[in-house]
Amino acid sequence: KAGVTQTPRYLIKTRGQQVTLSCSPISGHRSVSWYQQTPGQGLQFLFEYFSETQRNKGNFPGRFSGRQFSNSRSEMNVSTLELGDSALYLCASSPSGGSQYNEQFFGPGTRLTVL
């Protein structure tokens, strides 16, 4: 089974621009979560999508948004980029179902650098 894929792998943007990152989950997985990883703050939860609906949201400003498509692929968007948005953005895929299907599997990440 193919793993989680994320594109692009690297991005360089300047302050004020916006960016869209893409994630394709493991086949059959319907839950996609996004995380931000920085040296200072570690790994932090951004949001989760399930069946095209945002099911949970972390403590990030409204500049961070996302969506999920009917094929479970997900995108996240960051508008008006700030220097502090430089980070590794990770997508995690999880099967749907009951509590025993709670495990999340991470993609390789997108390294975003804001200049």
Added chain:
Amino acid sequence: QKEVEQNSGPLSVPEGAIASLNCTYSDRGSQSFFWYRQYSGKSPELIMFIYSNGDKEDGRFTAQLNKASQYVSLLIRDSQPSDSATYLCAVNLDTGRRALTFGSGTRLQVQP
């Protein structure tokens, strides 16, 4: 108080020894617990998960959970240099939702 706490390390052990990694969490309602391994420059890789009190073994890895003490640990037996990485403890309050809270990670160094 951080929600999930780990000793940042580095934890240094000789090859073949048992490495013991510890994690405490603050929310008593936490339902599920995960250990991820992250090599430098790579994304986290799930190595163990545990939902019930007690021990869970998978190969050289054993996860231990004590909900009364709000404590979860990971033991790595017969440690190898390839085990050198950062180990992240993650906790999920609600199994119906996929919002993991991570510790800052413990860096493990296995000396050949």
